[in-house]
Amino acid sequence: MSTTGLQQAVAKMEAAGVMPAAIRTFQDQYARLEQGAAGFIAEETIEPMAEPVKLADLEVDPEQAREALDRTVVVKLNGGLGTSMGLDKAKNLLEVRDGKTFLDIIVQQVLAARAKHGVRLPLLFMNSFRTHDDTLESLAEYPELAVDGLPLAFVQNQEPKLRVDDLTPVEWPEDPSLEWCPPGHGDVYTALYGSGILEQLLQAGFERMMVTNGDNLGASPDATMAGWFAASGAPYAAELCRRTVNDRKGGHLAARRSDGQLILRDTAQTLPEQMHFFTDTDHHPYFHTNNLWVDLRVLHREMAQRDGVLGLPLIRNEKNVDPTRPDSPKVYQMESAMGAAIEVFEGATAICVGRERFLPVKTTNELLLLRSDLYELDEDGLLQARAETPRVELDGHYKLVQDFSRLVPHPLGLRQATSLRVNGEVSFGRDVQVVGDVQVSAAEPRMIEDGTVLA
Template identity: 60%
Template sequence: MGMSNALGLTAAQTKMREAGVNQAAIDVFSHYYGELEAGATGLILEETIEPLTDPTRLDGVEVDDEAARAALAKTVIIKLNGGLGTSMGMDRAKSLLPVRGEQSFLDVIVGQVQRARKATGAHLPLLLMNSFRTRDDSLEALAAHRGLAVEGLPLDFVQNKEPKLLVDGLTPVEWPQDPDLEWCPPGHGDIYTAILASGILDALLEAGFRYASVSNSDNLGAVPNARIAGWFAASGAPYAAELCERTAADRKGGHLAVRKADGQLILRDTAQTAPNEMHYFTDEHHHPFFHTNNLWWDLEKLRAALTERGAVLGLPLIRNTKHVDPTDKESPEVFQIETAMGAAIEVFEGATAIVVGRDRFLPVKTTNDLLVLRSDAYELQDDGALRLAVRKAPVVDLDPAFYKTMAEFDARFPHGAPSLREASSLTIKGDWTFGKNVVVRGTVVLQDDDGQRNAIANGTLLDGVVMEG
């Protein structure tokens, strides 16, 4: 270990301690710092894995109704809410974005939980894992919903934070113009450290809860589900992941595979795939199922595994290279040491997976996704889930030069989304602003290269057209 790096780790540990980060999180960070320094890249090579080809399917299992109800009655709903929507130009919780009229993602999630409570009689506590940047806003938004909190349980816990490290030298980056940017969350794999160290895991078990249904707050498909809860409880597994069948549109998402060395199920993400092996990763026929990041945990078995291993579960490292200020490509390059929540499939003995319907996976990563969800191609159903109102979701491709950030996007759709119910695809190149009650039908392409703004008038029907600005 070179002198400079010993100093780098010590400087990072000191910085974390001074910021009040708990010791368990410092231990975990130190473990990964050691791996990073030893040259670990976190890559999982194709020759070391085999595709997962025949997982259990929810539509093929028998679940007793009574057992399903009993399992849901002991289930807590946990949402990962640490994301800032930086890829959409936001600096606050992505879940606070309006997604249906005035309702935000969080409002829709609360509706799902409250409807499931009414329909099943289950307590269904809702628990957010916030980051230090999303906490205040999100709790304020939840406060508007009466009767949400379950007695004796909080509405959130906070994920840890760690210093971003300079690629050059592995020392904590200094960025005086915005010291907040010197920190990052340690990826959502931190949920295990955070739920244990915060005392929340013990509190849930003491209150009589046994299972957790965990998902991203930007995925409005992951509604409380008694059937999956019943299947999971009966499986006796400590941990299960929901999978969906991959289509050509799912080339980005992580997938499960079987490690040849020991037959263990593992998760592989894009950041863990070698650039020259991406063609295997993106081939939906080669790896036919993707990982939704909807997880189920047995809280007792989770606590046993965490206490036995100390806080360091040993999840595989993900080394992410970014700029300290993500909006400024001239700012120094940093490593963010991350782990993925779903990678825990390889550390819990007996962990399993189940293939669920595509309606349980509706992530919003870009303004393209958001436009479709805001449109009439989706409808809010009785259980509070957003589901497709048409056979196939329209494909939207907006010009990133004019629609990438929320500010740009909202300025160009001031009256909300056009009707996309009869659309197969909408492709926009250049700068186009939409009036109200615009209808898109079939395959529509709007093209303009001269940089002038074009307006689509109120009430326009765009029917299978290619329009030049």
């Protein structure tokens, strides 16, 4: 039955024009799924990683740093629509602050780094089929961004969702686009290799790439980091941050007991009965920021030797084919994480960076912080923190961006805040300041007037 399912899935991918390397990767993942693999990494098979080197302790010769950055390409993941926040276009096109979108700030950071260091520093976005056109339209505003004829973007692959009951490709005539899903951001390696862009980058003299999430504006191009990575000789490096009580969901690195190899374990790869190990910030003290550095020459060699199949660990997600319809068929979405590639490369390493390199926006809680007076956007597109980050908890009235922007149309003053919790439909006026620990509740719609100090 599963053989038929695989044949049907491959035929569907071929008919849709999916690149051969992505189809072979899908076949590899399918075989593991068929064997019952769920992608779990048991606690008894790993141990906490050794203390990593710290970016704050590094000293790199400025000219070596510049030369390394000149041979680096920046890749931003840009496949998400931000549907959990109520968006229907590329999340990177959401306005963050000062009238600028994620994309505008990313471009500003890259152009500033080029000017400061006198380097080429190409910028490539990995889009999904849902975000590609909107992103290219926005990038047209920056004709100076293109480098050496390289593309500004490439498209992530897609694969069929599989029925849980028989592992055949699901059919959903009401919206055939829902029959497909992205294969996770681990596809960045397959997409670069299968599209020929990896070969193009090498021919143009680029040796390394920095890959980050597009919604993490802290992950700006860094010459010191580039210089350290080049000098390390490592094929791969992960940026880590020290965990706090607020970082219990992010994936962490660990050493595999069998061979000492560094590996990535994510939430979905942790057994439910072992989650207390995963969330213990002392036991596994560092989380993966999803900022990583890869030697392009080593990546090309590995991909060529493996016929385009890097063999990343499977992440099996069970969902409904239509996320808005709980009664729609249950499906598996097979995914992989780009950070999991750390176990593919012998000699891979990690570096601990400051929290300023980890400013993701996954919810409106985080969007509130970035739009507040906690941060200032400098001329290089860098977000400079002016105070400690308070804990923010907004209830469901603020989950969707359109509602959030209506209720919080102006930046809040959070520099003196320790925490802010809001329950109910509360609108905030201009120049509202939060001091200390504040909780605001409202059984009915409520307005906080201009200039109010909440303490």
